[in-house]
Amino acid sequence: MATVSEHPEKAAAYIADRSRSRWHDGALWFVRSKRDRMAHSLPEWERLRSTASQIKAHTIANLPEILQQFEANAKARGVHVHWAADAQEHNEIVLEIVRKQNATRVVKSKSMLTEECHLNPHLEANGIEVIDTDLGERIVQMRGERPSHIVLPAIHIKKEEVGETFAKYLGTEPGASDPQYLTEAARQHLRSKFLEAEVGITGVNFAIAETGGFVVCTNEGNADLGASLPRVHIACMGIEKLIPRLVDLSVFVRLLARSATGQPITTYTSHFHGPRPGCELHIVLVDNGRSRIRDSDEFRSALGCIRCGACMNTCPVFRRSGGHSYDAVVPGPIGSVLSPAADTKQHRSLPYACSLCGSCTDVCPVKIPLHHQLLTWRQQIASQGLLPVSKTAAMRAGSMLFQHPRIYALAGALGRRALRWLPKSWIYNRANPWGLDRDLPEPPVESFRSWWQTNRQGTSVDEGMKSKGAKNGK
Amino acid sequence: MGSKARDSRQAILDRLRSREVTPVELPAIFGDDSISQVAIGFDDPPTQFAGTVEAVGGLCLQVGSMQEALNKLEQDEVYRDAARRCSLVGDEIPGNVNLQEIEDPHELSSLDFLIARAEFGVAENGAMWITDRDIRHRASLFITQHLALVVSRQSIISNMHQAYERIGQPETPFGVFIAGPSKTADIEQSLVLGAHGCRTLTVFLVDEPA
Ligand code: SF4
Numbered sequence: 001m002a003t004v005s006e007h008p009e010k011a012a013a014y015i016a017d018r019s020r021s022r023w024h025d026g027a028l029w030f031v032r033s034k035r036d037r038m039a040h041s042l043p044e045w046e047r048l049r050s051t052a053s054q055i056k057a058h059t060i061a062n063l064p065e066i067l068q069q070f071e072a073n074a075k076a077r078g079v080h081v082h083w084a085a086d087a088q089e090h091n092e093i094v095l096e097i098v099r100k101q102n103a104t105r106v107v108k109s110k111s112m113l114t115e116e117c118h119l120n121p122h123l124e125a126n127g128i129e130v131i132d133t134d135l136g137e138r139i140v141q142m143r144g145e146r147p148s149h150i151v152l153p154a155i156h157i158k159k160e161e162v163g164e165t166f167a168k169y170l171g172t173e174p175g176a177s178d179p180q181y182l183t184e185a186a187r188q189h190l191r192s193k194f195l196e197a198e199v200g201i202t203g204v205n206f207a208i209a210e211t212g213g214f215v216v217c218t219n220e221g222n223a224d225l226g227a228s229l230p231r232v233h234i235a236c237m238g239i240e241k242l243i244p245r246l247v248d249l250s251v252f253v254r255l256l257a258r259s260a261t262g263q264p265i266t267t268y269t270s271h272f273h274g275p276r277p278g279c280e281l282h283i284v285l286v287d288n289g290r291s292r293i294r295d296s297d298e299f300r301s302a303l304g305c306i307r308c309g310a311c312m313n314t315c316p317v318f319r320r321s322g323g324h325s326y327d328a329v330v331p332g333p334i335g336s337v338l339s340p341a342a343d344t345k346q347h348r349s350l351p352y353a354c355s356l357c358g359s360c361t362d363v364c365p366v367k368i369p370l371h372h373q374l375l376t377w378r379q380q381i382a383s384q385g386l387l388p389v390s391k392t393a394a395m396r397a398g399s400m401l402f403q404h405p406r407i408y409a410l411a412g413a414l415g416r417r418a419l420r421w422l423p424k425s426w427i428y429n430r431a432n433p434w435g436l437d438r439d440l441p442e443p444p445v446e447s448f449r450s451w452w453q454t455n456r457q458g459t460s461v462d463e464g465m466k467s468k469g470a471k472n473g474k
Numbered sequence: 475m476g477s478k479a480r481d482s483r484q485a486i487l488d489r490l491r492s493r494e495v496t497p498v499e500l501p502a503i504f505g506d507d508s509i510s511q512v513a514i515g516f517d518d519p520p521t522q523f524a525g526t527v528e529a530v531g532g533l534c535l536q537v538g539s540m541q542e543a544l545n546k547l548e549q550d551e552v553y554r555d556a557a558r559r560c561s562l563v564g565d566e567i568p569g570n571v572n573l574q575e576i577e578d579p580h581e582l583s584s585l586d587f588l589i590a591r592a593e594f595g596v597a598e599n600g601a602m603w604i605t606d607r608d609i610r611h612r613a614s615l616f617i618t619q620h621l622a623l624v625v626s627r628q629s630i631i632s633n634m635h636q637a638y639e640r641i642g643q644p645e646t647p648f649g650v651f652i653a654g655p656s657k658t659a660d661i662e663q664s665l666v667l668g669a670h671g672c673r674t675l676t677v678f679l680v681d682e683p684a
Contacts, residue, residue, distance in 0.1 A: 055500065083482045187669065194670070276612070
């Protein structure tokens with residue numbers, strides 16, 4: 001199994017470059033601000049969020065029926081529907097479809113599901129060229145990296161670095177870093193790939209049970225070129241992407257782009273209901289752990305996620321530590337909820353990459369209680385005995401302190417004194433990555449305990465607490 | 475597909491059925507309220523629409539007739555320079571590429587200019603609805619270097635709820651909302667128009683009372 005990954009270590013490496021961390025923070029805050037302007041421009045915003053949340057809750061509760069309804073309607077429109085229990089089966093199904101075409105060239109538009117399943121390496125190992133056509137994804141693909149954000153895959157890369165990559169692979173002017181120029185080079189390069197491809201793979205934003213169709217949203221138009229030039233289109237989707245009715249799209253389409261990038265809608269919102277004449281359309285429905293998340297009362301609502309990325313843009317930890325520090329296909333708050341569900345041990349540090357500020361929950365267009373779920377994960381990780389030592393040692397010490405009032409009082413007094421004399425290096429050390437960029441607090445002149453004794457003469461703090469408890473009838 | 479695939483289908487459905495989840499009612503979009511009570515509406519949807527089209531990177535030209543649209547096109551450098559033009563809006567706007575005569579959409583790779591008709595436009599986001607009912611190759615919409623869409627002023631509605639009510643049930647395999655030209659901000663969040671699809675989008679908002 002994969003090795004345990006610790007977010008604080010990976011984040012430390014990222015913030016070591018302070019100016020980059022600040023730049024990344026600013027870039028995402030800019031997107032978050034655009035989102036706010038959009039949300040505030042619609043008086044019905046909160047109504048949309050609660051409607052969306054309820055539609056998703058209904059869908060997830062009725063998932064078996066809704067999936068079957070979708071399958072029947074899609075088949076009636078001439079679509080081939082496939083079911084994959086896990087990532088491996090998904091990859092095998094896609095490979096088989098590609099092989100049947102004797103195809104060796106595939107273009108793919110953004111799909112977090114195919115990232116999750118590691119489809120590219122599987123196809124490449126079988127002699128098939130897969131080109132990611134979303135500009136950001138193409139950049140990370142050329143650089144041999146992974147997307148660091150689900151909507152902005154190359155948000156961690158500077159234009160000078162894109163320039164270097166393109167100079168190497170696309171023959172652009174060395175040193176060139178103008179986004180307009182670089183985008184033009186990518187357009188030319190990818191046009192030829194679109195024209196050569198024999199199969200186009202896309203993700204799915206929403207699949208509609210009532211009509212058997214699905215919707216893909218992009219700004220670049222890459223999914224549309226990939227789905228309208230090659231003879232075969234394969235759409236890969238998690239089983240949670242369903243919505244019951246076509247009219248539900250009105251709610252989700254209004255929320256998605258506004259939440260994601262602060263646009264009123266993406267440039268292209270494409271509705272696919274059956275193949276082009278003489279062509280093939282395949283849909284692969286993938287479980288890969290989703291049904292397990294559905295089993296859980298605590299985490300079920302996380303399946304309603306529409307992958308807008310708003311929780312990442314707003315998260316103070318994500319903005320500063322970068323998406324790669326999560327070492328997960330989906331990073332940020334929602335990734336920290338979903339990844340431990342796939343492998344708790346490997347991702348055990350992610351629910352702690354969170355200040356519990358709750359901003360993610362506030363912006364989520366489908367109202368997933370993200371920070372509550374992260375707190376729940378902390379409890380589950382602790383009770384499964386998976387806490388990293390750095391946390392268990394402190395917890396044990398804390399628990400001992402709180403159980404022994406005398407030692408607690410003594411520790412308080414020592415602590416106040418120590419704060420005056422301790423060198424800063426006491427928190428700036430490798431055992432405590434959170435100490436970076438933080439200062440020790442000013443010690444208070446007096447403890448609460450001694451204030452109480454002076455001002456509430458006669459009673460000790462402990463007695464005071466007891467009598468208060470008695471009044472409350474405890 | 476082989477029997478393994480059938481097994482997976484059954485296995486996924488069985489797994490889902492093995493867990494009874496407290497039912498949640500499917501809500502009407504805005505509960506008991508009507509869409510016009512709740513969702514944003516504009517006093518003058520066409521004017522709002524024209525403004526939003528520009529905000530999402532398009533050019534919106536209000537015209538009284540297709541002849542006027544042609545006059546405007548002929549003043550446009552992009553149109554004048556376009557060698558391969560395709561018109562799907564009737565003879566008033568001429569073209570030299572005929573989609574009906576093309577077998578394989580790959581032949582459209584050198585298409586410079588396409589003008590097509592949208593069924594309606596949406597004021598809140600500048601999107602226009604186009605289906606493949608009258609378009610033989612949907613690829614033409616995305617592969618053309620420059621796109622112009624003609625939409626009737628009388629067709630402009632306020633919001634997406636009205637849009638999906640109007641669409642009803644999709645009858646053809648493909649329908650798309652297009653709002654502005656193709657764009658990307660994947661390099662340092664700098665907005666660049668003309669990513670993979672059209673580099674420019676011109677909208678002719680034409681006054682054509684029913
Ligand atoms: S959890 Fe909510 S905010 Fe985060 S990506 Fe999903 S839908 Fe967007």
